Amino acid sequence: MNQVYSQHTKNILGLQLPTDPRWVDLAAISLEAILTDHAYCEQKAALTCISYIQRYSDRTALVEELAPIVTEEWGHFRMVLSELKKRGLNLGKQRKDEYVNQLLIFQKKGGDIEDRLLDQLLTMALIEARSCERFKRLSEGLEDAYMRNFYRKFMESEAGHYTLFITLAELYTPKAAVRARWAEWLAYEIEIMNQLTIRGDRIH
Numbered sequence: 001m002n003q004v005y006s007q008h009t010k011n012i013l014g015l016q017l018p019t020d021p022r023w024v025d026l027a028a029i030s031l032e033a034i035l036t037d038h039a040y041c042e043q044k045a046a047l048t049c050i051s052y053i054q055r056y057s058d059r060t061a062l063v064e065e066l067a068p069i070v071t072e073e074w075g076h077f078r079m080v081l082s083e084l085k086k087r088g089l090n091l092g093k094q095r096k097d098e099y100v101n102q103l104l105i106f107q108k109k110g111g112d113i114e115d116r117l118l119d120q121l122l123t124m125a126l127i128e129a130r131s132c133e134r135f136k137r138l139s140e141g142l143e144d145a146y147m148r149n150f151y152r153k154f155m156e157s158e159a160g161h162y163t164l165f166i167t168l169a170e171l172y173t174p175k176a177a178v179r180a181r182w183a184e185w186l187a188y189e190i191e192i193m194n195q196l197t198i199r200g201d202r203i204h
Contacts, residue, residue, distance in 0.1 A: 015129055016186050017193045023134070024141035026200025031147075032084070033201030036092040038154075039080040041131065041203050044097075045161075046073035048124065056117065062168055069161060076154065083150065099204035100127060102192045106185070118173045122185050125165035127204070130189070132158035134203055 027034045049066045056062050084091055103126060107119040135155035139148050169178045 014182065014186055015133055015189070017190050019134055019137050020198050021137070021141070023198050023200060024137050026198065027138060028142055028144075028200070030200045031087075032089040033092065034203065035080055035084050035089065037095060037201060037203050039077055039084070039091055040094045041097075042073050042077040042080060044100075045124075045127075046070050046077065049073065052120065059117075059172065061171055065164060065168060069164070072157065076157070095202070097202070097204060098196060099130070099192060099202075102195075103127065103189070106188050114173060118169055118178065118181060121165050121169040121172075122178075122182055125162050125169065125182075126185055126189060128158045128162040128165060130204060132162060 046069075049070045053063050053066050053070075081091060103123050107123060108115045110116075132155050135151045135158060138151040139155050142148050142151070166178070166182070169182075
């Protein structure tokens with residue numbers, strides 16, 4: 001494990017376990033598959049933000065902050081589609097996202113609406129953080145210079161989204177409670193990462 005990279009990941013994103021370096025090599029082999037999965041990740045991010053706007057329409061700050069994210073994520077979806085087309089590749093079928101599905105299991109489903117909102121925002125923060133970390137891997141590890149730059153742009157965007165979701169969580173929940181629950185999420189994510197098979201055809 002690259003200790004410098006690992007420490008950077010912890011300091012910037014809070015993630016406790018970096019991606020196995022072998023993942024980049026597998027992703028490079030499965031470019032059509034990884035671009036397809038990436039496209040659907042961007043699509044789902046936009047749709048999730050729309051659903052939060054609808055569900056929490058009384059939260060003015062949330063609505064105002066997530067509205068431009070919807071536009072940005074959909075723009076990213078179109079960028080990936082364009083990249084597929086340029087390379088003569090097809091958008092394949094959407095695949096089951098085991099990583100996200102495992103995260104959803106950890107969300108609080110009943111009880112206080114504030115607790116549910118907090119978990120939903122932290123889920124998105126964690127997805128964005130892990131996506132950012134994966135894009136960083138691709139921006140540094142792919143042999144294709146164009147694709148390294150392609151993913152560098154996505155990495156920077158995802159880092160901003162991660163920060164936004166944490167900020168929104170702290171707006172609606174006391175910071176100490178957010179930090180405590182975030183620590184639980186990070187610990188849970190280690191379990192997920194250790195259980196999932198390394199696959200080059202998935203962003204997560």
